[in-house]
Amino acid sequence: MLSLLARLNWPFLVLWAGVALFGVCVDRYRRSLKFGKLTGCQTSHKQALVKDPFIGLDFIHERVIRGLSGRRLLDCIEKFKQYGSTYSVDRLTYQVVQTCDPKNLKQVLATGFDDFQLPSSRVSVMGELLGSGIFTLDGDLWSHARSILRPSLMKHKMDGLPSIIEHHVQQFLTHLPRQGEDVDLQPLFFELTMDIATEFLMGYSSNMLDPSRKREKEQQFFDDYMLCSEEAIKKMSYGPLRFFRLNLAATKAKKRMIKYMDEYIEECFERQDGTFQRTDEQNAFQEIASAVTDRQSLRDQLLHFLLASRDTTASLLSNLFFVLAKNPETYARLRSEVLSKVAYENPTFSDLRDIEYLRWCVNESLRLHPVIPSNGREAIRDTTLPRGGGADGESPLFLRKGAVVLYNVFSMHRDPAIFGDRVQEFVPERWSGLRPGWGFLPFSGGPRVCVGQQFALVETYYVVARIVQTFERLESKDPREWMELPGLAMTCRNGNKVGLYEA
Numbered sequence: 001m002l003s004l005l006a007r008l009n010w011p012f013l014v015l016w017a018g019v020a021l022f023g024v025c026v027d028r029y030r031r032s033l034k035f036g037k038l039t040g041c042q043t044s045h046k047q048a049l050v051k052d053p054f055i056g057l058d059f060i061h062e063r064v065i066r067g068l069s070g071r072r073l074l075d076c077i078e079k080f081k082q083y084g085s086t087y088s089v090d091r092l093t094y095q096v097v098q099t100c101d102p103k104n105l106k107q108v109l110a111t112g113f114d115d116f117q118l119p120s121s122r123v124s125v126m127g128e129l130l131g132s133g134i135f136t137l138d139g140d141l142w143s144h145a146r147s148i149l150r151p152s153l154m155k156h157k158m159d160g161l162p163s164i165i166e167h168h169v170q171q172f173l174t175h176l177p178r179q180g181e182d183v184d185l186q187p188l189f190f191e192l193t194m195d196i197a198t199e200f201l202m203g204y205s206s207n208m209l210d211p212s213r214k215r216e217k218e219q220q221f222f223d224d225y226m227l228c229s230e231e232a233i234k235k236m237s238y239g240p241l242r243f244f245r246l247n248l249a250a251t252k253a254k255k256r257m258i259k260y261m262d263e264y265i266e267e268c269f270e271r272q273d274g275t276f277q278r279t280d281e282q283n284a285f286q287e288i289a290s291a292v293t294d295r296q297s298l299r300d301q302l303l304h305f306l307l308a309s310r311d312t313t314a315s316l317l318s319n320l321f322f323v324l325a326k327n328p329e330t331y332a333r334l335r336s337e338v339l340s341k342v343a344y345e346n347p348t349f350s351d352l353r354d355i356e357y358l359r360w361c362v363n364e365s366l367r368l369h370p371v372i373p374s375n376g377r378e379a380i381r382d383t384t385l386p387r388g389g390g391a392d393g394e395s396p397l398f399l400r401k402g403a404v405v406l407y408n409v410f411s412m413h414r415d416p417a418i419f420g421d422r423v424q425e426f427v428p429e430r431w432s433g434l435r436p437g438w439g440f441l442p443f444s445g446g447p448r449v450c451v452g453q454q455f456a457l458v459e460t461y462y463v464v465a466r467i468v469q470t471f472e473r474l475e476s477k478d479p480r481e482w483m484e485l486p487g488l489a490m491t492c493r494n495g496n497k498v499g500l501y502e503a
């Protein structure tokens, strides 16, 4: 090996590497010039400082260290203040554009949808964790996966949702102490949404909250899932170096998770007599089972669907109750508005839609702590963004094929130009008459908009209504501020410790 290295003509190799690099730069410049003439777009003058121009080790280091501090998203806001609402991070190996400009988000997610695909880092990391499903697919395979899931989430099916939820909410309430003793709501919300999601989507609930059940298996599944979810986010932040990251605990957790899912699927089949002929009234499990041919695809699709439906709604509930506990006046107003509409009765779907202040509180939580705070897409051809190019950043921006656009919903949701004053605070009243359009995207937008938005909202409204009916007062038992816990859905790092007082 050493003799081979010694025989290489190093000056010649370095010269050729230099020529190749020069060629790449000239080609990029020529392409951007040509494309600029055709479309009027420009390159970005807003460039973040890059210390390592090859693979970006400085950014990987920054993301990992900031991630540990629980302040990564707040730091992003500072970066946008420093460089503008769209800026580039250019390296020789790849181009990244960071944006929190609603016009650019609309372009990536809707108007220019066909020019983008999911970033390769997401496809490989999530694929490794959950297999192939709606969150890793593009093109025809994605359309097909989406068309399978949609029927079970049609709007008309939401009318029956409150009656499915009620039983699980009653079990959830039995776990809450009633005289102000400390309780962490976060893990309980995860169990509740797991029980509801499995019943609605698969026709058979995991019943994690049932006090008569031994829950070790479910608890293990839950812990494994959280571990894999955190690992996935960490891996993605390693960018091109993600392949070097090894986590044996996560590998073991994934194996157990798959085993749990396989057993669960077996039970679902047994309970439903293995009959999966198409009918008009199918749940998601039946829809998927009748559309795929093998067990592994069924498991993969279900894992994606569970991730989509369970973690997100649990995180929303947990984030919302975190801020409600810190804002007793808001809690009191919410309670009074719910009671004036439905008193202590079980609310129906239409009751829930009519409680305006409940809607405002949920919107405000999704604004302040969006459950999916940032996301990305990769350009599949040379294309443009409407803003970010030129010296003032107001011209269309050239994006070369392969560039990754990272769009930051968290920063956009704290833009005073869209949401007015006190953007760092929880102020549901701001939603009176507010129409932020593409400035508010908790459920994304365009063809890949969340298919479960109605389901998530009805579930959240119902759970909130039942809790405020039951408890007159809620107080925070944690003096700390909300801090991010990055995962595939974002929750509070310190959980949600509160005291509740029965009415």
Ligand code: HEM
Pocket (backbone or CB within 6 Å): 134, 135, 146, 149, 153, 305, 308, 309, 310, 312, 313, 316, 371, 372, 375, 441, 442, 443, 444, 447, 448, 449, 450, 451, 452, 453, 455, 456
């Ligand atoms: C508060 C709760 C929820 C939030 C904030 C939320 C948010 C989102 C967001 C932002 C996306 C886009 C992801 C992307 O483009 O990369 C998404 C996609 C998706 N959501 Fe939700 N979601 C929630 C609940 C649900 C529920 C309850 C379900 C199912 C019952 C669901 C099913 C899905 C599916 C299947 C997708 C993939 C859509 C596609 O790629 O075509 N979500 N969700």
